[in-house]
């Protein structure tokens with residue numbers, strides 16, 4: 572595996588990198604989207620990708636590697652075309668997330684964060700995706716598949732491997748590939764952000780209850796102001 576991109580790839584990525592870097596007051600602030608950009612090229616952050624980011628931002632490869640290995644959304648080895656994340660955080664675990672993860676690993680014959688031999692699907696356990704009201708939740712390339720069971724999750728990965736039409740429970744109607752998702756995260760929109768179901772019924776129920784009861788979100792700084800007021804009135 573080459574430790575640098577070919578001239579053609581490099582020239583193409585440099586155009587996108589310039590666009591990304593121009594969004595920030597300091598060049599090094601562009602590192603996270605640049606890592607997504609190189610991940611979109613190869614499906615993971617390779618040595619060539621690390622080197623490219625370092626050169627674009629005037630950083631050392633050690634600095635870029637430190638960031639790329641800190642965040643779990645950056646992969647250091649080839650990922651499946653469809654990356655399946657099974658939430659095993661508290662609520663999803665209680666509702667069956669661990670069983671789903673075990674069932675998928677056994678069904679696909681892979682370990683955590685490994686891809687199937689055909690390169691179609693990889694699986695990893697992920698932390699809470701802020702979708703606890705739909706637990707247990709499975710993500711495919713960061714799109715939601717709500718209220719899963721071991722059986723429904725196995726059907727899902729089978730469909731992904733067979734190339735059948737698969738639709739997320741919420742969000743875009745067409746599931747994009749891992750590389751396409753990485754490019755979106757680099758900040759290049761495909762114009763489909765508003766597609767499909769947005770907030771699901773359980774989330775909306777919570778909103779309705781809050782309105783009925785007159786609950787409002789705390790204002791920033793309100794707690795400190797109120798505490799100071801209480802102290803003043805106690806004197």
Ligand code: FES
Nearest residue numbers: 658663699700702
């Ligand atoms: S615990 Fe799974 S989405 Fe929150």
